[in-house]
Amino acid sequence: MNGEQERGDIKRGTPLTSGLYRLSALEAAPLLLGQHVVRRTGDGEIRCRIVETESYGGIEDKGSHAYGGRRTARTEVMFSAGGTAYVYLIYGMYHCLNVVTGEQDDPQAVLIRAVEPLTDADAARMALYRGGALKKPTGLSSGPGKLCRALRIDKSLNGIRLNQTGGPLWLEQGCAPQKLDIVEAPRINIPYAGEYEKLPWRFYLRNNPWVSVRDRQEPAFRWK
Structure with a gap:
């Protein structure tokens, strides 16, 4: 766990920075890598470094919950201004944390995957919430459902502002x-996303053991 050493000054x-939240999800997803999720709990604050993200951008993205402009009770928060948390439940048991980005009424969201x-103190607090036996330490938060359980993130946090420090959940600058x-x-x-399924819209830190799934080829991301 060397995130503290990479913080620099x-x-x-x-x-x-507020500008990150105004970007499209595809632009923001790689920029969120290395940044920190902060969860305030009754047992103290927990800080984690983001090591894997996925972009879900706009009404044209067939992989997005808001594809085609779909506005429901669940997806409405995706149409908020950037900086909002979008938390939803999958398979009736796992929560997922997303960072809404972009402008009001343009449903952009970045899934935090790992x-x-x-x-070690942060890991210990997370282990208390995660529960159960782990096959390896990285199993603590190497997946969207795992990290939400380890950080005690559920739908009660849906819609809160991640750009406001001091609440139950927010984001801070890392490296x-x-x-x-x-x-x-x-x-x-x-698989339902058609031609959008294979687009390279997932980003992760190479050789980081906390990443959930590694690509066989692992092509490098190039900044534009």
Whole structure:
């Protein structure tokens, strides 16, 4: 867990720049790598580094819950202004955390697929919430459902503002993503997305053991 060592001169508690939340999901997804999720609990704050993300961008994306402009009780939060948390339940048992980005009424969201605890103390708190025996330490938060359980994230946090520090959940600056070795790959488990299924809209840190699924080829992401 070397996230603390990579923070450089960034002061602990520095919120993400507001400009990131105004970007499209595809632009924001790689930029969220290396940044920190902060969860305030009754047992203390937990900080984790984001190591894997997926982009779901706009009404044209067949992999998105808001494809075709679908506005329901569940998807309405996706149409909020960037900086909002979108938390939903899958398979009736696993929660997923997304960061809404972009402008009001343009449903853009980045799924946080995996995080790495910054310290042993953070990992210990997460293990208390995660429960159950782990085959390996990285199983603590190497997947969207796992990390939500380990951070005690559920639908009660749906719609909160992630750009406001001091609440139950927010995002902080970590290390500069441009300095990281990032892989781009297709998203996971969206066979219904047609021609959008194979697009390289998933991003993760190369050789990071907390990543949920590795691509066989692992093509490098290039900043534009």
